[in-house]
Amino acid sequence: MRDAAPIPQPPGLRALFGGMLQVALSAFGGGLSAWSQRIIVDQRAWLSEESFLTGLTVARLFPGPNQINMAVYVGAWFRGLAGAVAAVAGMLLVPFALLLLLGVVYFQVHAIPAVDRVLLGVVAAAAGLALSMGFRILRTYRRDPLALLLALVTFVALQGLHLSLIPVVLVLGPLAMLLYWPRQGAGGTP
Amino acid sequence: MTPADPTPWQTLLQVVGTFLRLSLFSLGGGNTLLQEYHHLAVDTYHWITARQFVDLYALAEAAPGPSSMIVGLLGLGAGWRHGPAWALLTAVAAEVAVLLPSTLVMVLAVLNWNRLRDAPVRVAFEKGLGPITLGILFSVGVTVIRTADHGPVALLISLVACGLMLFTRVSPLWFMAVAGLLGGLGLVRP
Numbered sequence: 001m002r003d004a005a006p007i008p009q010p011p012g013l014r015a016l017f018g019g020m021l022q023v024a025l026s027a028f029g030g031g032l033s034a035w036s037q038r039i040i041v042d043q044r045a046w047l048s049e050e051s052f053l054t055g056l057t058v059a060r061l062f063p064g065p066n067q068i069n070m071a072v073y074v075g076a077w078f079r080g081l082a083g084a085v086a087a088v089a090g091m092l093l094v095p096f097a098l099l100l101l102l103g104v105v106y107f108q109v110h111a112i113p114a115v116d117r118v119l120l121g122v123v124a125a126a127a128g129l130a131l132s133m134g135f136r137i138l139r140t141y142r143r144d145p146l147a148l149l150l151a152l153v154t155f156v157a158l159q160g161l162h163l164s165l166i167p168v169v170l171v172l173g174p175l176a177m178l179l180y181w182p183r184q185g186a187g188g189t190p
Numbered sequence: 191m192t193p194a195d196p197t198p199w200q201t202l203l204q205v206v207g208t209f210l211r212l213s214l215f216s217l218g219g220g221n222t223l224l225q226e227y228h229h230l231a232v233d234t235y236h237w238i239t240a241r242q243f244v245d246l247y248a249l250a251e252a253a254p255g256p257s258s259m260i261v262g263l264l265g266l267g268a269g270w271r272h273g274p275a276w277a278l279l280t281a282v283a284a285e286v287a288v289l290l291p292s293t294l295v296m297v298l299a300v301l302n303w304n305r306l307r308d309a310p311v312r313v314a315f316e317k318g319l320g321p322i323t324l325g326i327l328f329s330v331g332v333t334v335i336r337t338a339d340h341g342p343v344a345l346l347i348s349l350v351a352c353g354l355m356l357f358t359r360v361s362p363l364w365f366m367a368v369a370g371l372l373g374g375l376g377l378v379r380p
Contacts, residue, residue, distance in 0.1 A: 024254055024255040024256065025254045025255070026254070058299070058300070058316075059296070060323060061315065061316055061319050061320070061323070062292070062295060062296050062299055063213065063214045063215060063216050063291075063292040063295060063296075064213070064216055064289065064292025064293055064295070064296055065216065065256050065257075065258030065289070065292075067256035067257075067258065068256060068258065068289060068292075068293060068296075069292070069293070069296045072293060072296045072297055072300060073296070073300050076297060076300040076301055077300065080301065081297060081301070084293075084296075084297050084300070088289075088293060091255070091256060092255070092256070092259075092285075092289075094255075095253065095254050095255025095256070095259065096255065096259055096262060096285065098253060098254065098255070099249070099250065099253045099255060099259050099262060099263065100262060100263075100266060100278060100281055100282075102249055102253055103246070103249065103262070103263045103266045103267075103281070104266070104274055104277070104278070106245065106246070106249060107266065107267070107270050107277070117373045117374055117375075117376055117378070118370045118371075118373045118374040119244075119245050119248045119249075119370075119373065120344065120373040120378040120379075121344075121347060121368075121369035121370045121371065121372045121373020121374065121377075121378045122248045122251070122252050122366050122369055122370045122373065123244050123245070123247065123248040123344075124343075124344035124345070124347035124348045124351070124369055124373075124378060125347050125348065125351040125362075125365050125366050125368075125369035125370075126247065126248050126251035126252065126334070126351075126366070127331075127334040127335045127337070127348040127351075128335075128347065128348035128349060128350065128351025128352035128353075128354075128355065129251065129351055129352070129355055129362055130224075130330055130331050130334040130335075131328075131331030131332070131334070131335055131348065131352045132331075132351070132352040132353075132355035132356050133327045133330075133331065134324060134327035134328040134330075134331050135352070135356055136355075136356060137320075137323070137324050137327060138324060140320075141320070141321060141324060144321075146321070147320065147321035147324070148321070149321075150318075150321035150322060150324075150325065151321045151322070151324040151325035151328070152325065153325065154321070154322050154324075154325025154326055154329070155325040155326075155328050155329050157325075158225070158325070158326065158329035159328075159329045159332055159333070164226070165215060165223065165225065165226055165326070166215045169215065169322065169326075172322050173318065173319060173322060175318075176317075176318030176319060176321060176322055177311075177314040177315055177318040177319070178314070178318075179318065180313070180314045180317035180318040181310060181313075181314045182310045182313045182314065
């Protein structure tokens with residue numbers, strides 16, 4: 001793969017809205033991150049691969065759905081606050097209207113067994129998608145025993161001890177930040 | 191059953207309050223709160239049944255757009271007892287409530303991102319919260335698998351979907367469709 005050439009012209013508000021709408025509508029049944037990479041990096045060449053992945057990490061680390069945060073990142077990167085609004089609106093407005101329509105239909109007809117049975121299958125597949133997210137990130141931390149230990153402690157606290165997420169993050173978050181605080185003299189690059 | 195049914199306004203305020211409170215704790219991509227959503231929507235407030243939760247999760251996952259829009263569907267379910275118009279209003283309010291705080295934080299963060307680039311607190315935040323996110327994602331994966339567990343065929347579909355996500359570039363749309371077909375044929379049964 002070639003490195004993306006410098007952006008010919010930064011996208012305007014309308015392009016940001018349209019690009020995010022395209023990402024959102026392409027991502028039937030999940031895989032939205034992959035779609036946004038394909039559209040933002042490969043097709044429209046707005047961001048380099050590296051900037052995109054940095055954005056994805058930031059989007060994941062900050063609170064909020066990472067797809068929405070990614071839209072904020074891309075929008076704000078080019079057009080500040082207005083760009084963030086345009087990108088989030090593109091990501092949400094049409095798909096949300098569509099989803100509410102489906103929701104209304106669901107609450108009207110959900111007693112029909114065939115619909116329930118189809119959903120049983122789709123639900124099982126969706127559960128697999130959710131599980132795959134952990135495995136995907138696990139690869140990144142293969143060689144970091146401290147990270148794996150922290151992940152394990154978090155997992156056991158939530159699944160084994162059934163603790164609530166909020167106290168777990170409030171206790172383990174600062175602890176993890178202390179453990180990973182950059183050390184003096186570690187030869188940090190500017 | 192609740193002794194007295196809530197008024198439409200009580201439901202709306204309950205929904206908005208709940209999701210505003212959770213917004214900043216949705217670390218790791220929003221769906222990390224799925225467990226919490228389930229607990230609140232089904233057990234605490236009785237907005238929907240456990241079965242409806244699973245169905246709405248599948249709907250949000252299968253429909254185009256960010257899967258975090260499930261919050262809108264939960265709002266829809268909560269408001270449904272007051273009629274479709276109130277349900278839609280509650281749905282929009284729920285989505286805005288869950289997105290507004292986290293999105294504002296993300297906007298501020300991105301606008302200040304370059305200034306923070308070499309700050310130790312940012313490095314520690316990035317490195318420290320990653321492993322915790324990993325633990326959360328695994329916990330969510332296990333919870334969703336358990337929720338969707340309608341017998342061996344469902345479990346098999348989940349695991350195959352997880353494997354396909356990790357090791358192939360097949361669009362999730364395809365295996366969601368196949369899983370839906372298997373469900374529709376009545377093969378996914380306890």
